Amino acid sequence: MAAPVGRIVVSEILHFLTKICENGPTTRLQRSCRCFSTSRSKQKQANEYQYSTPTEPRKKKNPRVEQISRAMQVYLKKAQTRETMMRELTDEYNLGKRHLMNIMGVDRSSFSQRDVDAALQYLLPSGIYEKKARPFLKPPEAYIPAHKMVAFGMDGRPFHSLFYTRKPQYYQIMNDILGKIDAVRKYEDEMIAKGHLEPPEGTSMDLKSTGWLDKKDLEKMTLETIDEYDHNRFRLLLDSLVARPYSYIVEQFIKKHRKLSAGFFKKHQVKPPEKDKEGRPYMTAKGFRKSATCTVKVWGEGTGKVSINEKDLLYFPSIQDRMQIMFPLQLANKLGEVDIEATVEGGGHSGQAGAIRLGLARALLSFTDEDTMEQMRLAGLLTRDVRRRERKKPGQEGARKKFTWKRR
Numbered sequence: 001m002a003a004p005v006g007r008i009v010v011s012e013i014l015h016f017l018t019k020i021c022e023n024g025p026t027t028r029l030q031r032s033c034r035c036f037s038t039s040r041s042k043q044k045q046a047n048e049y050q051y052s053t054p055t056e057p058r059k060k061k062n063p064r065v066e067q068i069s070r071a072m073q074v075y076l077k078k079a080q081t082r083e084t085m086m087r088e089l090t091d092e093y094n095l096g097k098r099h100l101m102n103i104m105g106v107d108r109s110s111f112s113q114r115d116v117d118a119a120l121q122y123l124l125p126s127g128i129y130e131k132k133a134r135p136f137l138k139p140p141e142a143y144i145p146a147h148k149m150v151a152f153g154m155d156g157r158p159f160h161s162l163f164y165t166r167k168p169q170y171y172q173i174m175n176d177i178l179g180k181i182d183a184v185r186k187y188e189d190e191m192i193a194k195g196h197l198e199p200p201e202g203t204s205m206d207l208k209s210t211g212w213l214d215k216k217d218l219e220k221m222t223l224e225t226i227d228e229y230d231h232n233r234f235r236l237l238l239d240s241l242v243a244r245p246y247s248y249i250v251e252q253f254i255k256k257h258r259k260l261s262a263g264f265f266k267k268h269q270v271k272p273p274e275k276d277k278e279g280r281p282y283m284t285a286k287g288f289r290k291s292a293t294c295t296v297k298v299w300g301e302g303t304g305k306v307s308i309n310e311k312d313l314l315y316f317p318s319i320q321d322r323m324q325i326m327f328p329l330q331l332a333n334k335l336g337e338v339d340i341e342a343t344v345e346g347g348g349h350s351g352q353a354g355a356i357r358l359g360l361a362r363a364l365l366s367f368t369d370e371d372t373m374e375q376m377r378l379a380g381l382l383t384r385d386v387r388r389r390e391r392k393k394p395g396q397e398g399a400r401k402k403f404t405w406k407r408r
Contacts, residue, residue, distance in 0.1 A: 082147055089140035096137050113138070129386050148223045169222035170230060173257075177237045180253055184244045191246065203248045208370075210258040212238055217259065270373070273300060273366040283366040287359025290388055292347030296359035300367060302339030308356065309343060321353035328361040328381050332368050354385055 100119050101111050116137055126134040136143075151168070152158045162168040162175075191199075213221065215231045226234075238257060241247055247254065273281035281300035286293070306325075308315040316322050329335050340360060344352045361381035365373055376382055390399040397403050 079147075086140050086144070089144075093137065093139050100137070145220075146223060167222070167224045167226070167230070170218075170224055170226060170234075173222070174234065174237060176253075177241060180250045181237075181241050181244070184241065184246050184250060187249055188244065188246045199245050199248070205242070205248055205251055205254070207242070207254075207258065210255070210260055213257055213259060270365045281367075283363045285359045285362035287355040287357065287362065289354030289358065289385055290347050290351035292344060292351035292355040294342055294344035294352065294355040294359050296356060296363050297341045298360065298363040298367065299339040299341070300337075302337060304336035305339040307339075307341045316349055316353060318349060321349050324353045324357050325360065327379075328357060328364055328376065331376060331379060331381065332364050332372050334364060334367065338364075338367065357381065358384060 097111070097116060098108075100116060100123075101108055103123070104115075104119050106115065120135055120137055124135045128134050151160055151163055158164070160168040160172070162171045165171050212235050215226055215228065218231060218234065219226050238254070241250070242254060271283070273283045275281050282297055284295065284297045286295055288294075306313045308325075313322055313325070316325070326335075329338070342356050342359070344355055346352075347355070358381070361376055364376075365382075368376070392398055
């Protein structure tokens with residue numbers, strides 16, 4: 001396709017006239033060409049002088065210089081803000097700790113975090129049940145969640161090969177588990193080839209007192225949002241690893257993804273039942289609910305007799321309260337096998353029934369196995385109910401109810 005005439009003619013004519021001026025005799029046309037070329041060169045020099053000064057020469061752009069991506073700029077800004085905040089909070093913590101040391105009159109070298117907590121509990125006593133709501137003085141790293149490190153370079157390229165999965169740390173853990181499964185399978189094939197069909201005795205892992213990391217712990221480890229589906233896949237993959245007969249060779253890796261189970265009761269934590277003069281086993285426990293307090297004694301080798309303040313189960317007129325008391329016996333399959341003696345005081349019928357249920361469940365631990373203990377824990381029988389009647393607020397008719405508004 002031919003280029004436009006106006007775009008070609010000017011450049012060709014100027015080039016042709018310049019050659020004539022350089023080689024041929026001086027004519028009027030040649031002088032005009034020289035003047036034209038001279039004026040253009042002066043104009044070019046003037047433009048260069050306009051954008052550059054002698055003291056500050058004009059810098060040429062280097063295309064190889066790395067440009068900071070927009071995502072990196074946002075990250076650096078957030079990181080700088082976080083660093084400033086953490087520095088200010090650390091200064092406030094050190095200042096408050098210094099004031100506490102002066103108030104308590106202790107040496108700075110021996111004033112630990114445990115001493116700080118004890119001093120706050122002494123100076124600012126609080127009856128709030130939730131510990132997180134009580135006054136505290138701790139370094140910011142103790143209560144501010146960890147910050148996720150940058151996952152890409154200055155040019156915007158991610159470091160991690162699984163960056164675009166949106167959960168690189170989670171999928172990296174899953175990939176590591178698969179690698180361990182392959183390693184255990186290869187080792188198992190080698191042992192079978194040598195004639196060892198079963199693993200040696202004493203190599204089985206004891207995992208009864210621990211459980212897999214829950215969803216919150218996994219999110220804390222990866223600093224990523226994990227849903228229930230991904231957490232279930234994580235547990236199933238680890239279960240398949242533990243099911244291998246030679247999984248003990250990666251025991252350290254398995255224990256890294258486990259934690260102590262809150263519902264596991266060791267044998268030394270649950271007291272064995274005591275015995276009276278006749279050799280009959282019994283166990284005593286206390287229960288609390290609202291303002292009611294109760295002491296429950298459970299006798300083994302019984303017939304199902306229930307005594308509440310020297311009365312039978314009809315001490316409670318409500319069927320719901322009676323069901324609350326009998327629920328631990330039903331769950332532990334001890335109906336008609338133990339006798340119960342309860343002494344309760346304070347509170348109303350609902351509070352007393354809750355106190356007896358808690359004390360009865362605690363006493364039954366000495367007569368049950370570990371599986372039943374876990375079922376009782378999951379049912380909430382071993383946890384004290386801390387709910388209480390909400391107090392009346394000033395300026396209101398009740399705890400929540402407001403006075404009726406009247407215009408006049």
